[in-house]
Amino acid sequence: MVESHEKANTDADPSKSEVQSEAVPAVEPHSTYSLFLGCVIPNRYPMIESSSRALFERLNIGIKEMEGASCCPAPGVFRSVDKALWLSLGARNIAIAEQNQANIVSLCNGCYGTLHEVNHEIKHDSELKSRINTILDKTGKEFQGSIEVKQIVEVLYYDYGIDNLKKLITNPLGLRIAVHYGCHLLKPSDLKPFPEDPDDPHFFDELVEITGSVSVDYQNKLMCCGAGGSLRTGNKPSSLQFTLEKLRNMRSAGVDCIITCCPFCQLQFDLGQLEVANELEPGEEPFKIPVIYISQLLGLSMGMSLEEMSMIKPDMKGISPFTSFDPVLEKLARENRLAPTGDDHHE
Amino acid sequence: MWVIIMSQKSRLLEFNTDIVDVLSIEKDLEKIRACIQCGACSAACPSGNYTALRTRNVIRKALFGVQSVLEDPDIWLCSTCFNCYEHCPRTIPVTEIILSLRRMAVSQGHLPDPLKGVIHNLMNKGHAVPIDPKWSQLRAKLGLDPMPPTVEKYPEALVEIYDIFSAIKFNSRIPHR
Amino acid sequence: MSNDQPTDQPTDQPQDQSNDQTKDLATGKPKIGVYLCHCGKNISDVVDIPALMQSTKDNPAVTVVKEYKFMCSKAGQELIAEDIRNNNVDRVVVAACSPLMHEETYRRVLKDEGVNEFYFEQANIREHVSWVNLRDKKGALKVAHDHVSMAIAKVSNNAPLERQKAKVTQKALVVGAGISGMFAALDLADKYPVTLVERSPTIGGHMAQLDKTFPTMDCSACIITPKMVEVGRHPNIELLTYSEIEDVDLNIGNYEVKIRKKARRIDHSICTGCGACAEACPVTIPNAWDMNMGFRAAAYVPFPQAVPEQYTIDKTNCIECQLCVDACEVHAIDLAQEDEIIERTFGSVILTTGNDIYDPTPYARYGYKKYKNVLSGIEMERLISSTGPTLGKVINPHNHEKPKKFAFLQCVGSRDFHEGAHKYCSRVCCMYAIKQARQLKEKYPEADISIIFIDIRAFGKGYEEFYEITSREYGIRFIRGRIGDVFQDYDGTLIIRGADTLLANKFELRVDMLILSTALEARADSSDLGRMFGVQKTEDDFFMEAHPKLFPVDSLTDGIFMAGTCQAPRDIPDSVAQAKAAASSAHNFMNSGEVEIEPYYSEVLPGNCSGCRSCILICPYDAISFDEPSQKASINTVKCKGCGACAAVCPSNAIMQNHFSRDQILAELASLFPWQTQPNYPTQEGK
Ligand code: SF4
Numbered sequence A: 001m002v003e004s005h006e007k008a009n010t011d012a013d014p015s016k017s018e019v020q021s022e023a024v025p026a027v028e029p030h031s032t033y034s035l036f037l038g039c040v041i042p043n044r045y046p047m048i049e050s051s052s053r054a055l056f057e058r059l060n061i062g063i064k065e066m067e068g069a070s071c072c073p074a075p076g077v078f079r080s081v082d083k084a085l086w087l088s089l090g091a092r093n094i095a096i097a098e099q100n101q102a103n104i105v106s107l108c109n110g111c112y113g114t115l116h117e118v119n120h121e122i123k124h125d126s127e128l129k130s131r132i133n134t135i136l137d138k139t140g141k142e143f144q145g146s147i148e149v150k151q152i153v154e155v156l157y158y159d160y161g162i163d164n165l166k167k168l169i170t171n172p173l174g175l176r177i178a179v180h181y182g183c184h185l186l187k188p189s190d191l192k193p194f195p196e197d198p199d200d201p202h203f204f205d206e207l208v209e210i211t212g213s214v215s216v217d218y219q220n221k222l223m224c225c226g227a228g229g230s231l232r233t234g235n236k237p238s239s240l241q242f243t244l245e246k247l248r249n250m251r252s253a254g255v256d257c258i259i260t261c262c263p264f265c266q267l268q269f270d271l272g273q274l275e276v277a278n279e280l281e282p283g284e285e286p287f288k289i290p291v292i293y294i295s296q297l298l299g300l301s302m303g304m305s306l307e308e309m310s311m312i313k314p315d316m317k318g319i320s321p322f323t324s325f326d327p328v329l330e331k332l333a334r335e336n337r338l339a340p341t342g343d344d345h346h347e
Numbered sequence B: 001m002w003v004i005i006m007s008q009k010s011r012l013l014e015f016n017t018d019i020v021d022v023l024s025i026e027k028d029l030e031k032i033r034a035c036i037q038c039g040a041c042s043a044a045c046p047s048g049n050y051t052a053l054r055t056r057n058v059i060r061k062a063l064f065g066v067q068s069v070l071e072d073p074d075i076w077l078c079s080t081c082f083n084c085y086e087h088c089p090r091t092i093p094v095t096e097i098i099l100s101l102r103r104m105a106v107s108q109g110h111l112p113d114p115l116k117g118v119i120h121n122l123m124n125k126g127h128a129v130p131i132d133p134k135w136s137q138l139r140a141k142l143g144l145d146p147m148p149p150t151v152e153k154y155p156e157a158l159v160e161i162y163d164i165f166s167a168i169k170f171n172s173r174i175p176h177r
Numbered sequence C: 001m002s003n004d005q006p007t008d009q010p011t012d013q014p015q016d017q018s019n020d021q022t023k024d025l026a027t028g029k030p031k032i033g034v035y036l037c038h039c040g041k042n043i044s045d046v047v048d049i050p051a052l053m054q055s056t057k058d059n060p061a062v063t064v065v066k067e068y069k070f071m072c073s074k075a076g077q078e079l080i081a082e083d084i085r086n087n088n089v090d091r092v093v094v095a096a097c098s099p100l101m102h103e104e105t106y107r108r109v110l111k112d113e114g115v116n117e118f119y120f121e122q123a124n125i126r127e128h129v130s131w132v133n134l135r136d137k138k139g140a141l142k143v144a145h146d147h148v149s150m151a152i153a154k155v156s157n158n159a160p161l162e163r164q165k166a167k168v169t170q171k172a173l174v175v176g177a178g179i180s181g182m183f184a185a186l187d188l189a190d191k192y193p194v195t196l197v198e199r200s201p202t203i204g205g206h207m208a209q210l211d212k213t214f215p216t217m218d219c220s221a222c223i224i225t226p227k228m229v230e231v232g233r234h235p236n237i238e239l240l241t242y243s244e245i246e247d248v249d250l251n252i253g254n255y256e257v258k259i260r261k262k263a264r265r266i267d268h269s270i271c272t273g274c275g276a277c278a279e280a281c282p283v284t285i286p287n288a289w290d291m292n293m294g295f296r297a298a299a300y301v302p303f304p305q306a307v308p309e310q311y312t313i314d315k316t317n318c319i320e321c322q323l324c325v326d327a328c329e330v331h332a333i334d335l336a337q338e339d340e341i342i343e344r345t346f347g348s349v350i351l352t353t354g355n356d357i358y359d360p361t362p363y364a365r366y367g368y369k370k371y372k373n374v375l376s377g378i379e380m381e382r383l384i385s386s387t388g389p390t391l392g393k394v395i396n397p398h399n400h401e402k403p404k405k406f407a408f409l410q411c412v413g414s415r416d417f418h419e420g421a422h423k424y425c426s427r428v429c430c431m432y433a434i435k436q437a438r439q440l441k442e443k444y445p446e447a448d449i450s451i452i453f454i455d456i457r458a459f460g461k462g463y464e465e466f467y468e469i470t471s472r473e474y475g476i477r478f479i480r481g482r483i484g485d486v487f488q489d490y491d492g493t494l495i496i497r498g499a500d501t502l503l504a505n506k507f508e509l510r511v512d513m514l515i516l517s518t519a520l521e522a523r524a525d526s527s528d529l530g531r532m533f534g535v536q537k538t539e540d541d542f543f544m545e546a547h548p549k550l551f552p553v554d555s556l557t558d559g560i561f562m563a564g565t566c567q568a569p570r571d572i573p574d575s576v577a578q579a580k581a582a583a584s585s586a587h588n589f590m591n592s593g594e595v596e597i598e599p600y601y602s603e604v605l606p607g608n609c610s611g612c613r614s615c616i617l618i619c620p621y622d623a624i625s626f627d628e629p630s631q632k633a634s635i636n637t638v639k640c641k642g643c644g645a646c647a648a649v650c651p652s653n654a655i656m657q658n659h660f661s662r663d664q665i666l667a668e669l670a671s672l673f674p675w676q677t678q679p680n681y682p683t684q685e686g687k
């Protein structure tokens, strides 16, 4: 493995890559967003955070930190327990972004689901708004209803613009990709501001396809990963049944990797591949499909390095990703599609 | 066998509107009354492929006040994918109704054990999934601040979370221990 | 007297005939009788009738107030007639149901007693009060009182009017030559000349596309083709196919209609229907009549039994290669032929423009368009039909093999409250799916067929029996439930996941073909036609009848009728029954030779008119013209529908609308806001 990487790097034609990096169009400073991290991203999948920060920087998308933000709170667990808690913690997070005077970008479908719906519900109910602000009173924060909550795919595809992104692609990746949308990106569709049909969406597929990859239409593609609604927390065996079916469908469609836009779906597919091991039919191959976050894929296709995209796993035990990136990295290296890096990162 | 049946109390259902009356307080949830029991929700529900969750039955039980809907584990098998809502020809917010039934169940003391830990994390740390030294180290290795700029990094922000919990009287309202 | 003890006997409590009353009579002031109807309990259960009686009596303008259980009954009408005869009542207010129901009834009472029928007002305290205020009796009483006061104020200011009469042209127009239009035309043609306009090159409509019909399983072609021929040959029917309505002048009883006869580019007086042109034509395009599953040339007849049998060259697809010109032995082809505009006047019109079929593409979840072996019901019909693209051999469009397993999904686009779908039940899909399933079983006894339904609606004559036989003798699996996901396996098989609601279980079916039983819907372009004929639409986009029960084939415009699926989804027996009803209504309308026109029309008060022409621009019925010599607007009272738009827009207060004059309306308002002094608008005096 290691060898193939080094080989890839040495094989790469340095002159070619220089031409490429010069050909990158200068990007106008783009709008600024409040970056909402949530829990799973900073505390379990920091590679999503680091690669997204790097990508935003590359795209000149400004980031304001949401200092002191909490759990969104998670739509499955807390909304199932107490609506007042769910609404008021969500409102507090939104209030932080309002102080930033910048719309929220969420890297997670769950956080997006919560914050988007909390925002919508309170904005459209003035009585609720004053009740929530009474609860927030002591925190010194106030929900005003002055901003929008967006998801990273939405920001990239609609705000930044897919056509602008296309101009930045330098390293077509040629991967066969299983796109997993995740439920709360699309549904409930009547609340979502973009015109995607939840039974036949396109924008995420288009986004991965600009990287020179193919979004493979696998069976039951739009099915849920199984993690949400506190199902993973409360009943992991059932939740993994969803995952197993999806993994099987992805494998039989012959994909190189899974692309997600949500850390919880990511966790479910990544750690899930190990967790379903006991559920496999006799003789069924264990799963080894790399699960990659959308910013990592885009970054690679824009010639950003594996380090920048946090795709080189530090030498630690029990950390994400739990399913190795290697099969994809090997393929990319073999086909000489990665940007060269200055130093040798593998010892 | 028949002896056992005979010795049981009557198995006849008695219908009431107890659950529906509570549901109807929330916006749009009164639409449950328009359910035609078509089964589009159950058909679209991925959970039902592997579990005992039959969305349509949940709706019917709730509609007719069958108390077991709050006690059985079924409502906790939903992954909140919203397929049922998208498919319902009467545009009944089925997922919202399930979440509302869960809250009703919780207030009656039926909070599933595994959720308790997550609730305590949120109460004490502000995160459902808090950080620990291992993950902090990983952050550092990826070039990030070892502490994310969330409540983890700002202890004064955590106080705000406590304030909210007490402002909504969470402890006295929600049986969660 | 109280609500609890409904009075069956009319109570007669005229206000005491004080000196005031006599004085009124002496001064010629109107004597107003007010009659409150209980409508059984429809009104009296909500509106406190005794209290309303009292407050009405307190109105100084009123002479007599009475109440009765059913004012529209013979006894109720007699109550009014008696007061006119004996108490000299000369103006009448009835507080009851909507005037749409009974205005005519009460007007007739006045007329019979020699009082001008426009000295009548009806206060609607049922639809507008009791039915919509069931839970607020106090509020209902107040609103009822307001309605009655307004009607009293209005009737005090009413003027006697005379109905105009117009001659009715003794000719009928039928628009749309499907099964409904054909029957309507045939029924009328025995007495009146009929022009039958059809926009496609052939008559027959959707029914001609069907293979067999439920519940008798008789072949559709065998029933309809002879009728088509009869229509084509009928000496009293002028058949204009490939023609569309271009413009209509809505003169009641004398509708002036422009019809565009599209260029067929083949001279039909010469064409023998030999088909040489079609054979010569090198163009191949999908045949819409076969739901695009078969092909035709640019020179074509949609199907062999088409009426008329002559060919048409469709302009959009013709490449002008002239091959057909050489091939036609009788020299019938004229590629330069132009559209022709035909003008006719008709006494009555029947709209039978039919329906469109719902396109299930928006339901991405069912895989229509994505998978070739997912078909709509009408596509299955063409596939199964002996005149279809495969001559009745059912093949799997995915792999062109013989399919063995089928599933039908009901209610696609019907009974669905999402935007773009339809809330109504389409009424025919259950039966056509059962029929198609049975046909498949007849052709292929080994076929495995599931019908997935919400409810089976088998309400017509013989339908339930048809359902029973089909399930019992043919072994078709009826699954009460719905499906969620449809996806295709690598061999093309469709994998369907659904829920059986009766077993309360989820199921997985693997089928070769899935048929979506799609809804019937209103014609996408029916709005234009509706506007031209002044026909309104219901929320579901179908044409609206004047009253669903009392005037089921009438429009709100006299002399214009409707039948078939342009009005609502319905099956063949209902469409034919309605077509015959519409024909008979049209006959009745024309038969008297004359039509009475409501005198609600507007008139120009020339003294006030400044000639600004605002009214001409706003009139939706094109009823106002400009009189050059006098430089004033002038209204054609027959065309005027009395909508009042001109009266409202006129800046010079120069338009007076009969029965809704400014003074009458202001008097109504003044009764509603008695604390307001009468607003100081200029009145409309002296024409
Ligand atoms: S889909 Fe809607 S109408 Fe049908 S059973 Fe479910 S909740 Fe009821």
Ligand code: SF4
Binding pocket: B041, B044, B045, B046, B047, B048, B055, B077, B078, B079, B080, B081, B082, B083, B084, B085, B094, B095, B098
């Ligand atoms: S939201 Fe829950 S109940 Fe509805 S379809 Fe998804 S898993 Fe099933």
